[in-house]
Amino acid sequence: MGRSATTLTDVARAAGVSLSTASLAFSGAGPISSATREKVLAAAAELGYHGPDPVAASLRRGRSGVIGVVMGSAVRRSFRDPVSIQFLDGIVTTLATQGYGTLMLPASGSDEAPGSLLTHGAMDAAVLMAGAVTSTRTIEALRARGLPTVQIGGTGRQGASVRARDKEGMQMLGEHLRERGHTRVAVATLPWQSGAQPGPVDAGTTRRPAAPITARRLDGLRAAGVEPVAIWQCASLVEEGIAAGRALLASRPTALVGFSDLIAAGLLIAAREAGLRVPEDVAVAGFDGIDLPWLGEDTLTTLVQPIADMGRHAAEAALTLAAGGTAKSLSVDVELRVGTTT
Amino acid sequence: MGRSATTLTDVARAAGVSLSTASLAFSGAGPISSATREKVLAAAAELGYHGPDPVAASLRRGRSGVIGVVMGSAVRRSFRDPVSIQFLDGIVTTLATQGYGTLMLPASGSDEAPGSLLTHGAMDAAVLMAGAVTSTRTIEALRARGLPTVQIGGTGRQGASVRARDKEGMQMLGEHLRERGHTRVAVATLPWQSGAQPGPVDAGTTRRPAAPITARRLDGLRAAGVEPVAIWQCASLVEEGIAAGRALLASRPTALVGFSDLIAAGLLIAAREAGLRVPEDVAVAGFDGIDLPWLGEDTLTTLVQPIADMGRHAAEAALTLAAGGTAKSLSVDVELRVGTTT
DNA sequence: CCTGAGGCTCGAATCGATTCGCCGACGGCG
DNA sequence: CGCCGTCGGCGAATCGATTCGAGCCTCAGG
Structure with missing residues (x-):
């Protein structure tokens, strides 16, 4: 600590009280007359002492705060x-x-x-x-x-x-998409396991992601009866969402779902880039509910987490x-x- | 600290060495035979002791880390x-x-x-x-x-x-704009003083901002001979940049400068929204050099700070x-x- | 005037580790 | 064979505060 060398002991001595009393004056815990407290605080001000050392207090208290x-x-x-x-x-x-x-x-x-x-x-x-x-x-x-x-x-x-109850949320989204008549849904998920590289996922090979968040969200979609026509895993970044979108559009989906809003924003950008109208040609949805003021006119359909x-x-x-x-x-x-x- | 109740003293006793030696075994400072160190570490493992208490160490050392x-x-x-x-x-x-x-x-x-x-x-x-x-x-x-x-x-x-040398940077930008033939430059600055509300600034009334960053950047523009035709102050947010852009376009500028990239992104969005082509109808520049993957085809002209x-x-x-x-x-x-x- | 009850203040132990100076033992050299 | 240098380990002081029980002083009531 770069603090001044003055300690509570010095203050106590200057104020003519005991160390314990001086401590009480600062902590406020325990009985102490206001006259004494004033005296201590005055002495402290005089000496340029600005309160007890947090480290020492932590040690004694057993909590670091x-x-x-x-x-x-x-x-x-x-x-x-x-x-x-x-x-x-x-x-x-x-x-x-x-x-x-x-x-x-x-x-x-x-x-x-x-x-x-x-x-x-x-x-x-x-x-x-x-x-x-x-x-x-x-x-x-x-x-x-x-x-x-x-x-x-x-x-x-x-x-x-x-x-968050992401499974239930995704299920709501899945139902929403089905109500809108979407049957060909492509999804850009979060990574299926830690350290995974962005790229396509063959849902036949590994049906359930190891990463819990990815798993729960995918479960939700499936619970709504939505089985993706294509899956791409990527990190929650707009860039990767764009890349995912470009790849997923090859499967001619009627709806794109991103497992985060950033990914979904990327999907949206990719769709526009491909000359598709949203939502007429392809619908896009995300997850998170973050502010994306730069999307322009559009507001993303998404699942809002608090x-x-x-x-x-x-x-x-x-x-x-x-x-x-x-x-x-x-x-x-x-x-x-x-x-x-x- | 929620740590286990075992202390270095316990470890020392269990290892049959003194407290000071046990400390040395962990800190590595000072002479200690590897046999002794092993003994201490073994005892520590036995007792479930996982290293010295950071708070106590901080107190003694006088640094909190x-x-x-x-x-x-x-x-x-x-x-x-x-x-x-x-x-x-x-x-x-x-x-x-x-x-x-x-x-x-x-x-x-x-x-x-x-x-x-x-x-x-x-x-x-x-x-x-x-x-x-x-x-x-x-x-x-x-x-x-x-x-x-x-x-x-x-x-x-x-x-x-x-x-950053923001003044010099802004001066470069000012010169860049003048080379491109821009004479009507409108700027969306950062706040002129702490707590300022977004809105127009009458440069005649208060010529120099109180906030140092805003002042230096504006100074830079002026040093390049660019005197803004309109000024709007706002926080570094895309939303406020958009609002600023809408307002500033009324002055029919040929170039818009945002004092941050987020603001500039907002200006860009506002310009597109107004049906203007960028950079043909109006140029846009920012400050910071952050990644804006969602800007689409465009890459913002900006001053890159490291x-x-x-x-x-x-x-x-x-x-x-x-x-x-x-x-x-x-x-x-x-x-x-x-x-x-x- | 004496006694009991509070309300303040004080001493002292304690939190858990670091570190410096000192001491014993061992090995090399004269 | 003895002395000195060194290496490794030990004791004890210290970092700066919190906190609890004990003691004192004062005030009120009998």
């Missing part, structure tokens, strides 16, 4: 994904109002040793962002330290989790766990928002 | 701005490789009391993101604690800073300051990237 957030495997990618960002936003904001700090932890790559921060960072609990869940070693490293964790978008099998709320819930769960309580897993509803693209 | 990052006044806005995000990315990544953690600190609103995290968070130094600079109270709160700070995009007058690099530099400066060194302010060059929009 910090919650770790493990980003997806690729930090850069997480930062480019508006969904992750909004989660983060919800988390940081919620924690801040509770006086808790948010420590960003880049997850280690797939199989590397967990970053030293995971093992050496001071925190009371950790939130694992969607992308980070795949890295089992990360979870293990945290668990080994005895840190409680909350997963976003996880299965909830390993401790608390917060997730992203910031989920972040907030995750943060609250983490706080509960940090305080020694137990948090149960939570699923939130998604809502079908019909735009102009279906 | 954490650098704070103060976000712009509106956390939500910062998270929506790709530029902030990329700064953050550069910072987090750089710090992580050095074994340092990044603590996110939402800046207090304009005049509120500084958030308790600013005063109670454990950190060795702080980085102030561009938007946070305006809040003097924030800086004061940190300074009062004796924390060294690095500003991104600041004036460099208050301690170390990292910024954003992630700037984040990296800021992080390195913060580390230097945290280690007790001195960091000098740094200015990096921006590069004019001519796209298809001018």
Whole structure:
């Protein structure tokens, strides 16, 4: 700490009180006369002392006042994904109002040793962002330290989790598309397993994705009786959505579904590029419900997740766990928002 | 900390060595035979001890291993701005490789009391993101604690800073536009002062913006002999860029300049919306050099800042300051990237 | 005037680890 | 054969605060 060398002991001496009394004057806990408090605060101001050292307080209290957030495997990618960002936003904001700090932890790559921060960072609990869940070693490293964790978008099998009912949502979308008469539906999914490269997926070979989010969303579509005529897996990036769109259009679909709004935006761009009218020639739908002000006239049909709320819930769960309580897993509803693209 | 109750003392006892020796076995500093180290590590594994408590270590060492990052006044806005995000990315990544953690600190609103995290968070130094600079109270709160700070995009007058040579960049752009024969240039600037509402600016009334970034960029344009025919100030959001574009087109400009790429994207959308051809009817240019994959065929003419690099530099400066060194302010060059929009 | 009850303040233990100086033992060299 | 240099391990002080039980002082009631 670059703080001044003045300690609470100095302040106490200057104020003519004991160390314990000085501590009380700052923490406010315990009985203390306002006269004494004033005296201590005055002495503190005099000496340029600006409050107790957080590290020392943490040590004594046994709590650090910090919650770790493990980003997806690729930090850069997480930062480019508006969904992750909004989660983060919800988390940081919620924690801040509770006086808790948010420590960003880049997850280690797939199989590397967990970053030293995971093992050496001071925190009371950790939130694992969607992308980070795949890295089992990360979870293990945290668990080994005895840190409680909350997963976003996880299965909830390993401790608390917060997730959307994506299966039910996708089912609603599937039904919506069927009502509109779409039978040839091509989908651009999220990766089927961690580290997967963008490209076509033969649904015959691997029927169910290993990645839980991808699996649940695909299950939802199928539950609505929609069996994709073509599948392309890709990361949640507009660029990859465009590439996916170009490839998927070869199957002459009447509807394109992206497993994220960014992907869907890419699909939309690819469709326009191919000279197709949306939604007359081909319908497009996404998932997430993020703002895409640059889509122009169109508003994307999508499944809206209450992203910031989920972040907030995750943060609250983490706080509960940090305080020694137990948090149960939570699923939130998604809502079908019909735009102009279906 | 939710860690197991086992302490280094327990491990030392179990291994039959002294506490100090056990510490050495983990830290690796100081002379210790590998036989002893093995013995200690074995005992630790046996007891389920996973390394020294970070908080206790921080207290003793006097360094917390954490650098704070103060976000712009509106956390939500910062998270929506790709530029902030990329700064953050550069910072987090750089710090992580050095074994340092990044603590996110939402800046207090304009005049509120500084958030308790600013005063109670454990950190060795702080980085102030561009938007946070305006809040003097924030800086004061940190300074009062004796924390060294690095500003991104600041004036460099208050301690170390990292910024782009935006004036020189804008001057290049101004010259580029003049070479292309543009004389009627309308600009959508960033806010002229903190907390400003979007809307027109009468350059006659207030000739120079209070916000340093806005001022420097405008100075650059003027240095190239470009005096805007109309000015609109707005936040770095596509929506506000669109609104700005609609308003600015009334002045029949031959070129539109946005002070950020998001704004410029909005200007571009507004121009297309008005049925104008770009760049034939109106040219559009931005500032930042971020990826905008959704712009379609067009690539924006813009001034590319090495954003992630700037984040990296800021992080390195913060580390230097945290280690007790001195960091000098740094200015990096921006590069004019001519796209298809001018 | 004496006693009981509060309300403040104080001492001291404690959180868990780092680190510096010191000491014992062992090996090499004169 | 003895002395000195070195390597490895140990004790103890220390980082800066929190917190609990004990003690004192004062005020009120009998």
